Amino acid sequence: MSYTVAEFITLRLKQLGCYHVFGVPGTSCSDFIDSLVVDPDMKFINSVNELEAGYAADGYGRQGSLGAVSVAYGVGTLSMANGVASALTERVPLAVINGGPTDKDLRLEAQYDVLFAHSTGFGKTDLNVFKELTLAAEEIRVVEGAADRIDHLLITAIEQSGPIYIEIPQDMWKKPIGDFSPTLSYSAKRFDLGVKPFITAVVNKLEQATSPIVILGAELVRFGLIDEALQFVESQNLPFYTTLLSKSLVSESHPLFCGVYDSDLAPSTVTRGVESSDCVIALGCLFGIDHRYMVTSLADKLIRVAFNKAMHGSKVLPKLSLGTSLEALNKLPKIVVENRKISSVAGLSYQERRAKWGAKLAPDSYTGTLGHDGIFAAIGDFLDEVKSPYYICLDTCLASFPGADIPVTDTQCFLANPIWLSIGQGTPAAIGAYYATQKRPLIVTGDGGFQMVSQAFSSFVQDNIPAIVVIIDNGSYAIEQFLIDGSFFTEPGTPPLDYVMLNGWKYENMPHVYNGGIGLRVTTYQDLLGALQYAHARPDQPCVIAAQIPMTDLPAENREFLGI
Template identity: 30%
Template sequence: MRKSVGTYLIERLQQLGVRRIYGVPGDYNLEFLELIEQAEGLTFIGNCNELNAAYAADGDARLSGISAVLTTYGVGDLSALSAIAGSYAEGVPVIMISGIPPLHAIAQRALLHHTLADGGYENVMNCYRQFTVAQARLVPQDAAVEIDRVLGAAWREKQPVYLQLPSDTCCVSIAAPAGSDISPQPGSDPVQLQAAVAEIVRRLEQATRPVLLLDALVRRYDLGAWVRQLSEMLDIPFATLATSKAALCETSPHYQGIYGGKASSPALYDLVRQADCVIGLGVRFVDATSGYFSQSFDSDAFINIGAFDVRCGTDAFMGVAAADLLDGVLAHLAARASSSPTTKTTPVTTTEVPGKAIGTAEWGQPAFWARIQTFLRTGDVVLADNGTSLVALTHMRMPAECHFVSQPIWAAIGYTLPALLGALNASPERRHLLFIGDGSFQMTAQELSSILRAGHRPVIFLLNNRGYTIERMILGEKAAYNDIANWDYAALPDVLGPSGGAVCLRAGNADELEAALRQAEDPRHLVFIELAFEPMDGPTGIASFGGVVRRYDYGAFGEG
């Protein structure tokens, strides 16, 4: 069967579950956009710029499993690159497609617009090789093979990939394989799998103080059901790193809170430090998730389960898929439990007490976040932008079935506003709450227009500290470089969207907050709430966090 390259690419995208492609039109991708317009079940979502488009695709993929973004060559690619790098750091499968100049122009090294006008056409590809797990320039002779290879890598590895689609290749017909699966899971080596299962079961049976540490792998590979069953079967307490917040239900009696080394609660820090079996699910200790590398536990007792390997102390088992491994461990434990009683551990609850409504005389971020704890409800999608919002919400207990979206590793401010658009498109039936600071908002504010254009109804909390509060906590409390223009934020929805498309509110005290939250409980329109705080007003613990960062980054120079 013969199909055009563009048609085959669209069909393969849909086969993986892609339902939306975000992006910006450009002269090199218009023919592909024509095909998208004609495709049933696939929608192009136009964005204000390519950076926002890639952020939106990332937000979509975190709820739907996979998404795609379309740009034009050069200017579009490099605009989106920072967002794609963030998807790589955080493990989000985003398929980046670039409409590039025609093959005949590339062969002739023609000096075209959107290039460096030096005849070179490898520089952008070289950039993307650093931030994606697979790349290809689609040419007619091997387009089908390359599409399947690259898309399969995105699906299996849960990472971004990059495809260049030359403008004169999109509608060229090719021999297209029919019916083959482009995303087979690699499966496990049976010998390695059996050995890994036996070693983990042995360690669990000998342990008296086991604990589970969850990272982004759990949500990325949909391992929650296996991990929950393991925790419940043996009464093993679990904690999550900031990168996997709400990956398992935080109302579970086994949930112990967010682990971040010495930034954890003292009880949780001691629980992990004293554990005689620590089972990690894809654990990576970066500065932001480890209290600046202050994690402490017995390395010989550490089992770290990766997507396709597992390490038990100094032993490594390669070619073992995480789902197969957990299946095998649970089967062994269930079989042994049926023949002999299993000694269970007793989980120790270390989570924080939920917040309460604030008094009328109280105002400030600690009181605000305590009130927000009571505003959250089952099934919410909660987005926290980097800064005071992420610091506060990371240590707040989420209700059952919530989905938490943040970017603690790449930590690009402004990520969550366009990511909100993607999350809303992926799961429009759920309530979405965005918490974003004024500095973060100014980075990507224009994408609010796309959210309004689509008729979405999230609740957006804009924390206005008149500048970069989290940076002030690190250095430059009164420095001009941490100041920003003080926009009239609550007026923006009426500028960026249809008149009456949003309910715009301001709160500068507890009574005004309560009035705003009452309107936000059942929004019939987008609800935008601007919250006025003083420049150094932040959640509990942020000042000490700033000190840790200052000492790590600047040493003695930061204390002057």
């Protein structure tokens, strides 16, 4: 059977487990989109805008598959660049498939200085930009060898877990691709140069340690290594934590699970368990600014391997793969002593996980005026009550801190953006997560982040995605106020910064604008719990819930930080 270039890429996406491509129609990619539409196994998801498409593909790729996105050249691709940067930073396999200028377009621009559609006039802008935002970026201008080059790029996205960029001239989509292998076969490269010094460091630390722990990270999901990691922690009886990026990687009902270390602002039981450990083994973890204190303060007590790089403290070991590391770790004899108290949080409610905050909780957090802690208490109680497999998407905002403590017993059902920290990512990323998992999204977002991507609610309506969106409505970019000038929260009468203030939206009226769904506004814990129950009973509709809280409200950990 003869395949065109467009049909070949469609085939390869399917072979890599990608059955949904997100995008916005454009003439430069229309022939590729046509190949998706006629394929009964594929679906092109028409996004409201390009940034939404990029975030959705990012959310899809986080579920152990390959995300894919295709939008118009120039005006489309540059609009979604932030979504691709998110995938690069947090190591998500994703393919950007772009239709580029033809040879005639480039010749006429060079000869007559007349721009082709969406050209900046300053060279191959898309290609140059995405060389900086992907693991590999190529334009493929001739059919000869195209299949092998495309295969190499797609394999790179999978093997190295990150985004790649493929640019095809728009008059080449329908050309025959020529001969190619009917299957995409490859063997993942594994590096073992550093295995001996890594294992030596682990054994030496474990033999001397009195409080060793493990932190499990997102690479375990990306490469399907969760079982191997669990084998290690269980065989050595090691308490383990996750990062916010890897929350729900393992069910939080596991008896060795001790919490989410999202930063040094985590609950004291978590920070004490991690930061006071004399041996921390981090497997597949990405560390960002919120982990800086932990990483630097532990120094050589921290041994880690992730994405082919192993380190002992600040010392970089020879190249080593996570899979190879786990194979070696699982051959070790029993080292860790058994008679240690493990501070597991399995079975604890949200309120119980955060009980140590005590007086730092805002007054009446769970019964009176709604605040950050009350919002998550209601969500935790709701999830415990309904026992349904929701997919939780937590956007970057002040809620990122208490959101880490939502009890999750399901697996691979949580998404956040804690390394790249892009506000607004969570809502559209939920679209991709929904198509990859079919779990109903439960999104928690700040009002500032939601206003950036609010059109995603239109996609929920159009595509019958029954998402529940809880908007923390405090009328400001509260996280920026906290980071720039915390005196607003500590000194009564201090005005907020002018530039963090938001126009107050009536979010509950959005269903009227977007022609579908449910809109609600709540001000108390009981109201929010009732609203969640109301939305849950209507699984055929999306719902937006504006959770109105005082502008001065802070989560307990932020109050602790400011000394309130």
